[in-house]
Amino acid sequence: MNRIIEEDIQRIFSQCPFLDSWKGKTVFVTGATGLIGRNVVYTLLNYNKQHHGEISVVAYVRNFEKANQLFADYTNDTDLQIIVGDILSPVRYSGKVDALIHTASTTASADFVQHPVETIKTALQGTDNVLQFAHTKGIQKVIYLSSLEVYGMPDTFEVTESSLGTIDWTQVRSSYSEGKRMVECLCRSYADEYKVPVVIARLAQTFGAGIDNTDQRVYAQFARAVVNQTDIVLKTKGETVRNYCYLSDAVAAVLYLVEKGEMGEIYNIANEDTACSIAEMATMVANLSNGKTKVVFEINDDSNKLGYLPTFKIKLLSNKLQALGWTPLVNLKDAFQKTIDSMLL
Numbered sequence: 001m002n003r004i005i006e007e008d009i010q011r012i013f014s015q016c017p018f019l020d021s022w023k024g025k026t027v028f029v030t031g032a033t034g035l036i037g038r039n040v041v042y043t044l045l046n047y048n049k050q051h052h053g054e055i056s057v058v059a060y061v062r063n064f065e066k067a068n069q070l071f072a073d074y075t076n077d078t079d080l081q082i083i084v085g086d087i088l089s090p091v092r093y094s095g096k097v098d099a100l101i102h103t104a105s106t107t108a109s110a111d112f113v114q115h116p117v118e119t120i121k122t123a124l125q126g127t128d129n130v131l132q133f134a135h136t137k138g139i140q141k142v143i144y145l146s147s148l149e150v151y152g153m154p155d156t157f158e159v160t161e162s163s164l165g166t167i168d169w170t171q172v173r174s175s176y177s178e179g180k181r182m183v184e185c186l187c188r189s190y191a192d193e194y195k196v197p198v199v200i201a202r203l204a205q206t207f208g209a210g211i212d213n214t215d216q217r218v219y220a221q222f223a224r225a226v227v228n229q230t231d232i233v234l235k236t237k238g239e240t241v242r243n244y245c246y247l248s249d250a251v252a253a254v255l256y257l258v259e260k261g262e263m264g265e266i267y268n269i270a271n272e273d274t275a276c277s278i279a280e281m282a283t284m285v286a287n288l289s290n291g292k293t294k295v296v297f298e299i300n301d302d303s304n305k306l307g308y309l310p311t312f313k314i315k316l317l318s319n320k321l322q323a324l325g326w327t328p329l330v331n332l333k334d335a336f337q338k339t340i341d342s343m344l345l
Contacts, residue, residue: 001042001073004209004342008039008248009046011329015252018259019047023054027258028097028139030087030130031104032059033066035211036145036203039251040101041071041080048079055079058093060104062086087126091133099141099258102130106176108216116175123179124186131190131198142198143257144187148242148270149177150202154314157241161202161266161320184266191264199261201254204270204316208247208335209342218278219244222285223339229292235300238279241313243270246330246338253326260324270316271328274335285336 013019027044031037037059047053058081061067067082074080083093087104104126106112106119127144134142151159152167159165169178190196207219225232245253253269261267276284282295318328330338 002345004338009043011248012043012252016255025098026056028058028100030060030102033061034103037103038070097137097139100139101143103145112173112176116172119175120179123183127183135194135196141258144200146180146200146202148204150180153312158315160317197263199257200266202268204243204245206245206250225293226289226340227343231294231296232282233296239311241277243275243315245271246335249328256326267321268316268318270318274332275315
């Protein structure tokens with residue numbers, strides 16, 4: 001584990017003083033090899049080491065080899081169990097579970113266009129299996145990781161959890177956003193009908209130290225351009241505006257929702273101060289390169305085929321989550337600097 005990730009974990013500890021009360025609890029994490037999932041696992045296992053937390057972690061994964069690699073530092077950790085399974089099948093685990101964090105999802109924009117059916121099935125069928133498991137096990141808290149994309153084309157710039165936007169569901173790119181919307185409805189339905197204590201977390205785009213080398217989302221491409229001393233190439237005018245969240249802040253927010261989120265409620269997870277356009281962000285990141293990276297525009301006339309969203313402007317407001325006590329600590333410039341530094345280690 002590199003130094004930046006270790007520093008991030010310490011920051012999460014400072015944001016989550018309530019972890020002392022989790023002693024003896026079991027946390028089940030789906031999609032545990034994904035960016036947020038694995039950092040939840042890292043955080044809890046390191047908390048155990050440093051604070052005698054005695055929190056058991058069940059990492060539910062599809063790829064055992066990948067999990068073994070990512071969790072190599074914890075091979076002999078008795079607080080970690082790695083379970084191989086596919087959420088498209090019923091979830092099987094005989095042990096006790098106190099909290100479940102459901103992070104498993106299709107995340108690559110290209111897949112939304114090239115594999116829309118699988119994107120929808122992973123969201124809907126997969127989450128139904130997870131919620132059935134939570135209902136059967138009597139789990140005390142379930143966190144579902146949704147996305148800012150459920151707002152579609154928002155009707156206002158500043159967006160609260162009660163805001164509604166429009167989505168053209170006839171476009172295959174909508175397989176992700178419409179899938180997330182339907183799953184949110186499913187979560188609320190399980191909460192109402194079966195009293196499953198599910199909480200919905202709507203995340204802004206989240207990135208940080210440890211992002212995969214294969215990640216093709218815009219923040220990953222920008223950071224790699226600085227590392228590789230190449231230009232940042234924009235295929236659109238970069239007019240879309242949105243806000244972001246650094247990885248450690250997002251992990252802390254998810255843990256806050258395990259501790260304090262209310263059943264059936266929805267919470268935006270975003271740093272309100274990070275709102276900017278893609279072009280503005282590209283320029284900011286290029287300025288971190290000491291002149292070795294510049295921003296180049298190569299406009300593609302049909303960017304939708306690349307999985308890009310149409311131009312929109314959105315700023316998620318996170319005051320509802322902040323009312324629980326969570327506060328984001330990492331600004332956008334520092335978020336990119338930490339991401340770039342981690343790639344160089």
